Amino acid sequence: MTAPSLPVRRGPTGPSLRQRIGKATPYLLLAPGILWLLVFFILPTFQMFLTSVSTGSLDNGFKLTWSGAAYVTSLTKFGTQFENSLIYGGTATLLTFAIGFPVAYTIAFRGGRWKNFLLFIVIAPFFTSFLIRTISWKVLLLDNGPVLSFLRDVLHIIPADASVIGTPIAVIAGITYNFLPFMILPLYVALEKIDPRLIEAANDLYASRWGAFRRVTIPLALPGIFAGSILTFIPALGDYVNAILLGSPQTQMIGNVIQSRFLLLGDYPVAAALSFILMAAILVAVSIYARALGTEQLTG
Amino acid sequence: MTAVSRPLATSGAAATRRPPRRFLHVLDHWFLPGFTVLAIGYLLIPIAVMIVFSFNDYQGKFNFVWHGFTLQGWLHPFDWPGLPDAIKTSLLIAALSTIGSTILGTFIGLALTRYSFRGRGAINGLIFLPMATPEIVMGSSLLTLFVNSGLQGGMLNGIVPKGVLFPLGFTTILIAHIMFNISYVVVTVKARIAGFDRRLEEAAMDLGADELTTFWKVTFPLIFPGVLAASLLAFSLSIDDFIITSFVSGTTNTFPIWVYSIIKNALPVQINVVGSMVFLGAVLIVGLSNIRQARANR
Incomplete structure (x- = not known):
């Protein structure tokens, strides 16, 4: 009876313990981090949605009433701030591209032995705090600061009462500066990957240099253009620090409204609705943009 | 890049494209490096301001305007409640x-x-x-x-x-x-x-x-x-x-x-x-x- 019992014993065990662990390994490796993201990224998003359809106050608690009032308020009362976010964020993204593309192109194709040093300078602003960099711009752009003094007293090209702090220009300048490295780095990565022989081939086939640039370099740089512009535009849309430090009450962005509704006024439903609308708008915009550029590969 | 463009220069088609090529040459050799240097300056300016103003002997409450050199800040780097x-x-x-x-x-x-x-x-x-x-x-x-x-x-x-x-x-x-x-x-x-x-x-x-x-x-x-x-x-x-x-x-x-x-x-x-x-x-x-x-x- 002992001989036939052997295969019976093996039956339910199936593969050896080691093989079983081997199969489970990827799930064991994934579990803690994924659980963390589910509980502290996905779950909060659900909670935020529930809060946005609740009514009540911070003192008396919120009750889930499935009321759409917060969305009505969000969409009717804060048009200016949504508009400001779009205009400032959009302008800043275009500016970072206009500044970032030539820089990334130069570093990628002309950097030579300076490449790493130049890249290091591009990320140098990350070694200082975001807030301190923005405060530095305030020092630079104040009415008596170096930039305006130079333009006013040395070049005489602006009127005596010109000021920048408090205007949309200052906010856009701050956003452009703060997110420029996010544009340059992905552009650089994409341009650096381009095989120079492809451009040579285009030239050999009688493409003009502009033609080669337009029909070879740009299409190959598209993933970088895509990554750079969403890495700039998304944080710019949600930013409120530049608007607070460099702007005025007239230059408030949607981030300022969300921040003050949550942290100062305790108006959670409207703040949550605004935040939810912002997130949904960005997700829709990013997927349309990805289709339009024909690049679905985001993180590589 | 120059080696690549040479065959073009000898071909007949290139002769008609000379003006834009000269423009592109200027763009390539002067504009791009110059622009990059300026952009790098732009990236570094606020950092320079931060470091320079850490030596400022500022008056009043706000360290916004330059008043003179001092080491006070660096001698008492954490001296604030x-x-x-x-x-x-x-x-x-x-x-x-x-x-x-x-x-x-x-x-x-x-x-x-x-x-x-x-x-x-x-x-x-x-x-x-x-x-x-x-x-x-x-x-x-x-x-x-x-x-x-x-x-x-x-x-x-x-x-x-x-x-x-x-x-x-x-x-x-x-x-x-x-x-x-x-x-x-x-x-x-x-x-x-x-x-x-x-x-x-x-x-x-x-x-x-x-x-x-x-x-x-x-x-x-x-x-x-x-x-x-x-x-x-x-x-x-x-x-x-x-x-x-x-x-x-x-x-x-x-x-x-x-x-x-x-x-x-x-x-x-x-x-x-x-x-x-x-x-x-x-x-x-x-x-x-x-x-x-x-x-x-x-």
């Missing part, structure tokens, strides 16, 4: 969140690159989402979760011990920082593992090493530079984070939160001094590691 505590909190949270997110993120990176399993697309999406979400949305949604768990019948009541998620403070900041760092660690580690020769592991196994030995003696040393880069990135993201932290910090101050709370009423020179210290420290670390790597490659 609340500043030493804020720096301690920032360093501790950055260190702990770096350790936590590096471990969790490296695990995910290993799973994604070296194993096949179902649901890979969903996992990749979940990793990408936090990087594509504005910080203000992550901060505010976490705030609603934390506040909800402070209420009766909150979502996580009974699962997470009471007092962990509410009131807001050190723990909630740490939770948030680990959360937003994980994705960056995964992406950085993945990039390193992707260029990794699996045959080295197979060789170790063929020579009789078991899986654990292979991991520690072969795999880990090879991916270590990626893990190190990821942890440096996580540390710098954590120590600089303002927006998410401002939503989940309650009354606890990290350095950026402290700066923000104080600048409405004063702009002490200590802000510039600490900022300069962090900047110079980071430059030193990166510089040294570059030199070491250059030597190792030689």
Whole structure:
């Protein structure tokens, strides 16, 4: 009876313990981090949605009433701030591209032995705090600061009462500066990957240099253009620090409204609705943009 | 580029294109380098302002206007109420969140690159989402979760011990920082593992090493530079984070939160001094590691 019992014993065990662990390994490796993201990224998003359809106050608690009032308020009362976010964020993204593309192109194709040093300078602003960099711009752009003094007293090209702090220009300048490295780095990565022989081939086939640039370099740089512009535009849309430090009450962005509704006024439903609308708008915009550029590969 | 354009110059077609080519030549040789130098200046100006103004003998409460050179700031770098505590909190949270997110993120990176399993697309999406979400949305949604768990019948009541998620403070900041760092660690580690020769592991196994030995003696040393880069990135993201932290910090101050709370009423020179210290420290670390790597490659 002992001989036939052997295969019976093996039956339910199936593969050896080691093989079983081997199969489970990827799930064991994934579990803690994924659980963390589910509980502290996905779950909060659900909670935020529930809060946005609740009514009540911070003192008396919120009750889930499935009321759409917060969305009505969000969409009717804060048009200016949504508009400001779009205009400032959009302008800043275009500016970072206009500044970032030539820089990334130069570093990628002309950097030579300076490449790493130049890249290091591009990320140098990350070694200082975001807030301190923005405060530095305030020092630079104040009415008596170096930039305006130079333009006013040395070049005489602006009127005596010109000021920048408090205007949309200052906010856009701050956003452009703060997110420029996010544009340059992905552009650089994409341009650096381009095989120079492809451009040579285009030239050999009688493409003009502009033609080669337009029909070879740009299409190959598209993933970088895509990554750079969403890495700039998304944080710019949600930013409120530049608007607070460099702007005025007239230059408030949607981030300022969300921040003050949550942290100062305790108006959670409207703040949550605004935040939810912002997130949904960005997700829709990013997927349309990805289709339009024909690049679905985001993180590589 | 010049070698490439030469055949064009001899061909007949090129003759008609001469004016635009000269324009492109100027663009290529003068405009691009000049523009890059200007852009680099633009990137460095605010940092220079921060360092220069750390030596400012400023008058009144705000360190906005230059009044003269002094070393006072550097001699008393932490001399402002609340500043030493804020720096301690920032360093501790950055260190702990770096350790936590590096471990969790490296695990995910290993799973994604070296194993096949179902649901890979969903996992990749979940990793990408936090990087594509504005910080203000992550901060505010976490705030609603934390506040909800402070209420009766909150979502996580009974699962997470009471007092962990509410009131807001050190723990909630740490939770948030680990959360937003994980994705960056995964992406950085993945990039390193992707260029990794699996045959080295197979060789170790063929020579009789078991899986654990292979991991520690072969795999880990090879991916270590990626893990190190990821942890440096996580540390710098954590120590600089303002927006998410401002939503989940309650009354606890990290350095950026402290700066923000104080600048409405004063702009002490200590802000510039600490900022300069962090900047110079980071430059030193990166510089040294570059030199070491250059030597190792030689």
